[in-house]
Amino acid sequence: MPKEVLFQFSGQARYRIPREILFWLTVASVLVLIAATIAIIALSPKCLDWWQEGPMYQIYPRSFKDSNKDGNGDLKGIQDKLDYITGLNIKTVWITSFYKSSLKDFRYGVEDFREVDPIFGTMEDFENLVAAIHDKGLKLIIDFIPNHTSDKHIWFQLSRTRTGKYTDYYIWHDCTHENGKTIPPNNWLSVYGNSSWHFDEVRNQCYFHQFMKEQPDLNFRNPDVQEEIKEIIRFWLTKGVDGFSFDAVKFLLEAKHLRDEIQVNKTQIPDMLTQYSELYHDFTTTQVGIHDIVRSFRQTMDQYSTEPGRYR
Numbered sequence: 001m002p003k004e005v006l007f008q009f010s011g012q013a014r015y016r017i018p019r020e021i022l023f024w025l026t027v028a029s030v031l032v033l034i035a036a037t038i039a040i041i042a043l044s045p046k047c048l049d050w051w052q053e054g055p056m057y058q059i060y061p062r063s064f065k066d067s068n069k070d071g072n073g074d075l076k077g078i079q080d081k082l083d084y085i086t087g088l089n090i091k092t093v094w095i096t097s098f099y100k101s102s103l104k105d106f107r108y109g110v111e112d113f114r115e116v117d118p119i120f121g122t123m124e125d126f127e128n129l130v131a132a133i134h135d136k137g138l139k140l141i142i143d144f145i146p147n148h149t150s151d152k153h154i155w156f157q158l159s160r161t162r163t164g165k166y167t168d169y170y171i172w173h174d175c176t177h178e179n180g181k182t183i184p185p186n187n188w189l190s191v192y193g194n195s196s197w198h199f200d201e202v203r204n205q206c207y208f209h210q211f212m213k214e215q216p217d218l219n220f221r222n223p224d225v226q227e228e229i230k231e232i233i234r235f236w237l238t239k240g241v242d243g244f245s246f247d248a249v250k251f252l253l254e255a256k257h258l259r260d261e262i263q264v265n266k267t268q269i270p271d272m273l274t275q276y277s278e279l280y281h282d283f284t285t286t287q288v289g290i291h292d293i294v295r296s297f298r299q300t301m302d303q304y305s306t307e308p309g310r311y312r
Contacts, residue, residue: 057090061075064081075125076128093138093139094245095142097145098142099113108215108247109149110153112154113149144246146252162203168219169222170217173205173258185197187260187270189276190210190276196284198213210251221289230300233301234300237304253293255282255284
């Protein structure tokens, strides 16, 4: 067909209108695809954070690797084994309690949250370990036990003598005594059995402990206690720690009213209650307010993360 004839026919409405319709449909389709692509990208979940992906390797320091042949695993021993850990395709190292602690309860009765226990090494050893972990492209998480301290902790020693702000750092209550036996304020039981109240002769009151009697519970209804814990979080963040595993969080708060907890077996003689499983722990676990406390811990970490040049 000659070009002149083709132009003559192409200009006719019956050919031109369908052609224009197809053109604008194509343009509209492209725009819809672009908009859909943008929407999918905007609404899709972001890439997972480091703590949401990749395997973690939990280490109990005392039994992991002994670098100086003294019979105890230590921080230098962990550093010596980093090549082994990376060879397992591990992304995050999680170290359990290495704080200055008593030997009881796997070192979860902390005497000082800012000190490395001498059996594991020194603070310099810890700093070297952090640097080595990061050099390997790994992240570091450490255990943190905010619910309680050791009874050897300076806070407890000051609290039992009613010294300043430390007076109410722990949960104290009057007890009675009959025939040489201490009668606690209520029937609350320790996770390890028997009453969760222990009489302190120095203060002449009972203190509350959800775990061992050597591990008095901190009073998280006291704002000063919450701030102390957040300062400790900041301390370890400045040392290069990437995150924390918070232990025993559901025990952070107890009911204010101190009423007896309900027995599982209501026919059991109340004075015979000794095992933790014999009570419903509605007043000593998962209390309203715990989420707010944990959220404040997270906010502390988020604030630290926004400092220039720091990523957590």
